[in-house]
Every structure is written in C-alpha cells, then in structure tokens.
Amino acid sequence: MKFISTRGDAPSLNFEEVVLAGLASDGGLYVPEQLPQFSTEEIASWAGLSYPELAFKVISPFVDGEIPDQDLENIIAKAYSSFRHSAIAPLVQTGHNEWVLELFQGPTLAFKDFALQFLGHLLDYILSKQQQKVAVMGATSGDTGSAAIEGCQRCDNIDIFILHPHGRVSEVQRRQMTTVLSDNVFNIALEGNFDDCQNMVKASFTDQSFLPEGRQLVAVNSINWARIMAQIVYYFYSSLAVGGPHRRVSYSVPTGNFGDIYAGYLAMQMGLPVKQLIIATNQNDILHRCISENDHSKRALSQSLAPSMDIMVSSNFERLLFDLYGRDGDEIKRLMSEFEAGSMRLSDNALATARETFSSFRLDDDGMLETISAVFADTGYLLDPHTAIGLAAARSERTETETPIICLATAHPAKFPDAVIKASEKRAISEPSLPHHMSDLWDREERYQILPNEKSAVHKFIQENL
Numbered sequence: 001m002k003f004i005s006t007r008g009d010a011p012s013l014n015f016e017e018v019v020l021a022g023l024a025s026d027g028g029l030y031v032p033e034q035l036p037q038f039s040t041e042e043i044a045s046w047a048g049l050s051y052p053e054l055a056f057k058v059i060s061p062f063v064d065g066e067i068p069d070q071d072l073e074n075i076i077a078k079a080y081s082s083f084r085h086s087a088i089a090p091l092v093q094t095g096h097n098e099w100v101l102e103l104f105q106g107p108t109l110a111f112k113d114f115a116l117q118f119l120g121h122l123l124d125y126i127l128s129k130q131q132q133k134v135a136v137m138g139a140t141s142g143d144t145g146s147a148a149i150e151g152c153q154r155c156d157n158i159d160i161f162i163l164h165p166h167g168r169v170s171e172v173q174r175r176q177m178t179t180v181l182s183d184n185v186f187n188i189a190l191e192g193n194f195d196d197c198q199n200m201v202k203a204s205f206t207d208q209s210f211l212p213e214g215r216q217l218v219a220v221n222s223i224n225w226a227r228i229m230a231q232i233v234y235y236f237y238s239s240l241a242v243g244g245p246h247r248r249v250s251y252s253v254p255t256g257n258f259g260d261i262y263a264g265y266l267a268m269q270m271g272l273p274v275k276q277l278i279i280a281t282n283q284n285d286i287l288h289r290c291i292s293e294n295d296h297s298k299r300a301l302s303q304s305l306a307p308s309m310d311i312m313v314s315s316n317f318e319r320l321l322f323d324l325y326g327r328d329g330d331e332i333k334r335l336m337s338e339f340e341a342g343s344m345r346l347s348d349n350a351l352a353t354a355r356e357t358f359s360s361f362r363l364d365d366d367g368m369l370e371t372i373s374a375v376f377a378d379t380g381y382l383l384d385p386h387t388a389i390g391l392a393a394a395r396s397e398r399t400e401t402e403t404p405i406i407c408l409a410t411a412h413p414a415k416f417p418d419a420v421i422k423a424s425e426k427r428a429i430s431e432p433s434l435p436h437h438m439s440d441l442w443d444r445e446e447r448y449q450i451l452p453n454e455k456s457a458v459h460k461f462i463q464e465n466l
C-alpha cells in the first residue's frame with residue numbers, strides 16, 4: 001500500500017516508511033492512497049472474534065504483506081496483552097441504547113495506550129529488521145508521554161526521551177512517567193512550560209547534528225499514521241457488540257487533535273455502517289465552531305478541567321479536509337496557508353459534505369461537572385471529565401434513540417481526580433480510586449532529570465544517555 005501527503009508534494013511512502021515518518025516534507029500528513037474496503041457480509045463474519053483477532057483483520061490490509069502475517073499477529077498480541085480487561089475494550093450501558101466504550105483498560109488508563117502499545121512493538125520490529133536504533137523524543141502535558149513510555153519501555157532498539165514542564169503536570173501523570181525505571185527511558189523535567197518543551201523538541205528534530213552517526217529522532221505524536229490505524233479497530237469491535245454491521249451505530253468522541261474521531265470516519269469509509277459521528281469539545285472549540293458556523297479561526301488557549309482536549313489547532317483535521325476537497329493537495333496547501341494567517345472558511349460544498357456525517361458540541365467546565373454528577377446520581381457510574389463531555393454531546397446531538405450510540409470513554413476517572421472532586425460539590429460522589437494494578441503508584445521510586453530550558457543542556461543529556 002502507498003501513502004501520500006495531503007499537500008501533494010512529498011514522495012509517497014510504503015507502510016514501514018510511513019511508520020517512521022512524521023510530517024511529510026511538504027508539511028502535509030500522510031494518508032493511504034486507497035482505503036481497504038470491507039463488505040457488510042465480511043464484517044458480519046467477524047462477530048465472534050477476540051479484539052486481537054479483529055485487529056489483525058482491520059490492520060493487515062494496510063500492512064499489505066510488508067510484514068509477514070505471523071509476525072503482525074505477534075505484534076498485535078504483545079500490544080494488547082498489557083491490558084487489564086480480557087475484553088480489551090468493554091462496553092458499559094449508561095442509558096437506553098446508550099453505551100460508553102471503556103478505552104482506559106491499558107497500562108496508563110487512557111485510550112492512547114491502544115495506539116502506543118501497538119506502535120512501540122511495531123517500531124521495535126521494523127528497527128530490528130533494519131538493524132537500526134533510534135531515539136524517540138516527545139513533549140507531553142500529560143497522557144501522551146506516559147503512554148509512549150509504557151509503549152517503548154521494552155523495546156531494544158529505542159531510547160525514549162520525554163520532556164514535561166517541571167512542576168506543571170499532575171502528580172498522577174508525572175508518576176506514571178517517572179516510575180518506569182527501564183534503562184532506555186529518560187524523563188526530562190524542563191524548567192519551562194509546555195510550549196517550551198514543544199519548542200525544544202521541534203528544534204531538536206530540525207537540527208539532529210547532536211546525535212551520533214546513524215541515529216535519528218522518531219516522533220510518536222498523534223499525526224503518526226500507525227496510531228490512527230490502530231484506533232480504527234475499536235469502532236468495528238464495538239459496533240459488532242451492539243448489533244452491527246446489520247444496524248448502523250452512532251459515535252460520540254471527546255476530541256482534541258481529531259485523531260480518535262478521524263479513525264471513526266475511516267472505519268465508516270472502509271464499510272462500517274455509521275450513522276452519526278459527534279465531535280465533542282470543551283471550551284477550546286475550534287472544531288465545533290467550524291462545523292456549526294464555518295468559523296475555523298485560532299483563539300487563545302483556555303485551560304480546562306479536561307486538559308487532554310485543550311488544543312488550539314487540531315492537526316489531524318487536515319486529513320479530513322483532504323477528502324472533503326476531493327483529495328486535491330493544491331487546495332489543501334492554499335487552505336492551510338490561509339489558516340496560518342489565523343482563520344479559514346470551508347467551501348459550501350466541503351461544509352455540506354462534512355455535515356452529512358459530523359455534528360458537533362461544546363461544553364464548558366461547569367456543564368461537564370454537572371454531567372459527571374448527574375450520571376453518577378442516575379447510574380452509579382463515574383465518568384472522567386473528557387468522557388463526560390462526550391456523553392453530554394451524545395445526549396444533545398443524537399437525532400433519535402433507535403440507533404445505538406456509543407460514547408468513547410477516553411480516560412479512567414482516577415486519572416483526573418480534581419474534576420471528580422469538584423463535581424462532588426454538586427452531589428456527593430465517591431472519590432475515584434486507582435485500579436488495583438496501580439494502587440502502589442504513590443510508593444514507587446521515581447526517576448527524572450531536571451534540566452534548564454537550554455538546548456545545549458538537553459542535547460548533552462541525550463548524548464550521554466544514548
């Protein structure tokens with residue numbers, strides 16, 4: 001299978017190349033030249049498969065023989081063996097024809113484990129075949145860093161360096177990163193804010209001359225194609241569990257960078273009968289403004305109690321735009337340069353096509369707290385703040401109640417105790433506790449290096465630890 005850039009000017013890549021690539025050289029994002037297609041009969045025949053078996057069915061057409069089937073099965077099996085629930089992605093019913101899909105059963109309690117457990121093993125496999133070693137480098141304000149560290153900690157061909165802003169991530173999030181003591185894992189607490197961390201990573205990718213011969217940096221951020229691909233699987237899995245593909249299913253997705261919900265769109269393009277895809281945002285609502293009133297303009301970032309959705313620009317949205325504009329790279333180039341200047345407007349045609357599938361919803365902190373508290377009072381089920389926004393969106397935007405609706409539960413409530421404690425000011429809620437496999441998190445040894453916000457210091461640290 002070939003992968004092409006959304007801006008039309010970069011060389012096309014094969015699967016293994018696209019796994020190692022970040023942005024395309026023309027600034028675009030890679031997408032498959034053609035998506036695999038599954039018939040309703042074929043999807044229906046997968047009804048009894050386990051999560052890893054289903055993952056193989058969905059993923060193997062993208063790999064297209066570049067990795068032998070048996071090896072791909074092993075990579076998938078290893079990736080999901082770290083999950084604590086034998087269903088991997090269990091559904092919990094929260095109302096009539098309404099479910100949440102618990103995507104937080106992986107090692108770091110957020111859905112990012114689905115992609116990063118898989119990506120870690122996949123990268124390690126490709127690198128050992130090519131007899132190459134790389135350094136993964138990334139900046140995190142929370143969930144991504146811990147999921148990436150967990151995904152890479154057993155990889156022989158990867159050293160991983162994750163920068164977080166010193167003193168500015170939550171205690172749970174820091175400990176999830178810093179208590180992984182594998183000797184290829186390096187946590188850097190940078191004296192600065194998240195933007196400083198990101199700028200440091202960007203500058204390091206631009207000039208990699210500080211690395212020894214033969215080493216390169218690899219990014220595992222949410223534009224990585226393999227991450228998106230792994231997320232397509234749970235749309236098929238959950239649909240099959242509620243009567244798909246013979247009935248259509250709707251999904252509501254707490255959205256930041258548009259990666260998770262874009263995977264749902266791909267599942268639909270590949271043949272899964274989906275009725276609605278609901279984009280749920282917090283007060284950082286660029287996508288909601290775009291879908292509802294064609295206002296795709298940058299606004300200042302606002303800190304919310306659902307911090308994993310605090311983004312100013314949703315990078316994966318470009319991949320959807322590419323389809324909405326008939327896969328015309330020149331159009332995307334023009335549109336993105338318009339947006340660089342602050343704002344873009346979609347054509348009537350593109351907006352109408354988007355609205356056939358997507359609707360959108362925005363909820364601020366207070367509405368989110370009210371949802372956590374109301375759903376707990378009603379069902380005894382405790383939502384995390386991101387999932388609460390998703391469930392409120394599902395209830396507000398679904399057009400009828402005969403179609404099952406599934407809200408993606410992107411994190412475990414114990415990961416965001418502040419929001420849950422605030423919600424209990426409305427009605428009493430039991431405080432969330434960490435799942436048993438993490439209950440000793442507060443006692444584990446931590447290891448991290450505090451460094452000044454200086455390129456020379458960070459690069460010296462990396463050189464010494466490769």
Ligand SMILES: *Cc1c(COP(=O)(O)O)cnc(C)c1O
Pocket residue numbers: 110111112143144222254255256257258259260261308309386410411
């Ligand atoms: C990353 C994240 C999101 C947003 O996912 P995108 O793919 O960026 O849209 C939502 N909720 C949680 C808990 C996350 O960690």
